[in-house]
Amino acid sequence: MSAHIVKVLDSFYITHDVKCFVVEKPAGYDFIPGQATEVSINIPEWKNQMRPFTFTCLRSKEYLEFMIKIYQDHDGVTNMLGKTNAGAELIINDVFGAIQYKGPGVFIAGGSGITPFIAIFRELYKNKQMEENKLIYSNKTSDDVILGNELSKMLKKNFINLFTRQNVIGYVGKRIDRNYLIENIVDFNQNFYVCGTSEFVKSITGYLINLGVNPDSLVIED
Missing domain, CATH: 3.40.50.80 (Nucleotide-binding domain of ferredoxin-NADP reductase (FNR) module)
Structure with a gap:
């Protein structure tokens, strides 16, 4: 599994509990719309806590984007992501996922x-x-x-x-x-x-x- 450290370029809430993350796109990194990757936060106590999140941007964009539901009722990964903003680093891994477009x-x-x-x-x-x-x-x-x-x-x-x-x-x-x-x-x-x-x-x-x-x-x- 190849891991890439990417910087958070922007982060903002799009609903009361869903946060959008715009991050760097590693060279040569690509996905099929509907697919996901495992993401973790690049700080010692969280870097091995990987969770799957789906790409939401157009694949042609020069960045990657995720829209993540933040659960603040327990001290988990998404709660920490709720406190993660531009300038922080995430770790993304290989692309996976069975959901992709097969016709109307x-x-x-x-x-x-x-x-x-x-x-x-x-x-x-x-x-x-x-x-x-x-x-x-x-x-x-x-x-x-x-x-x-x-x-x-x-x-x-x-x-x-x-x-x-x-x-x-x-x-x-x-x-x-x-x-x-x-x-x-x-x-x-x-x-x-x-x-x-x-x-x-x-x-x-x-x-x-x-x-x-x-x-x-x-x-x-x-």
């Missing part, structure tokens, strides 16, 4: 599970290939939506927000369940991209397979 379809994301899809959408939008894709994005409240304005600009009417703990006029206030999928997806003979917590992915993929989706058409993290 329905993207279903829960919370910070949107992050693998951001680089995919940005690439498709740049190449004017967004029209046949749809995003169903579930969050607890509207305050938890990551990049809502940008996603709305890219996907337009194909961007659907659901809030599980808040009723907002004009938006659906419910969870994604089997009935919701039946009511809102016309064609189950297409690609489905699913990312979120392990329970979220397990339940959504279970519903989809039950509704006749070919397992080979499901794109999830292994």
Whole structure:
């Protein structure tokens, strides 16, 4: 495994608990949109504490970008990342990940599970290939939506927000369940991209397979 020490060029919160990190891009370093790497903080007590985070920038950019949910309720890696700012150093490793674009379809994301899809959408939008894709994005409240304005600009009417703990006029206030999928997806003979917590992915993929989706058409993290 090759490790690269990279400097944090910028860091800022994009929601109340999600922080964006812009870091140096090592020479020759590349990824496929949707992929991730393991990241740690380059200080003695944290450098071996690696966690997986997804690239969210266009692969053509001269920097790398991550959007990371910060958990302040315990003294873990993301809590420390919440205190990490421009000028600090991170360690990034080899690229990995099974999530990548395989053609038009329905993207279903829960919370910070949107992050693998951001680089995919940005690439498709740049190449004017967004029209046949749809995003169903579930969050607890509207305050938890990551990049809502940008996603709305890219996907337009194909961007659907659901809030599980808040009723907002004009938006659906419910969870994604089997009935919701039946009511809102016309064609189950297409690609489905699913990312979120392990329970979220397990339940959504279970519903989809039950509704006749070919397992080979499901794109999830292994």
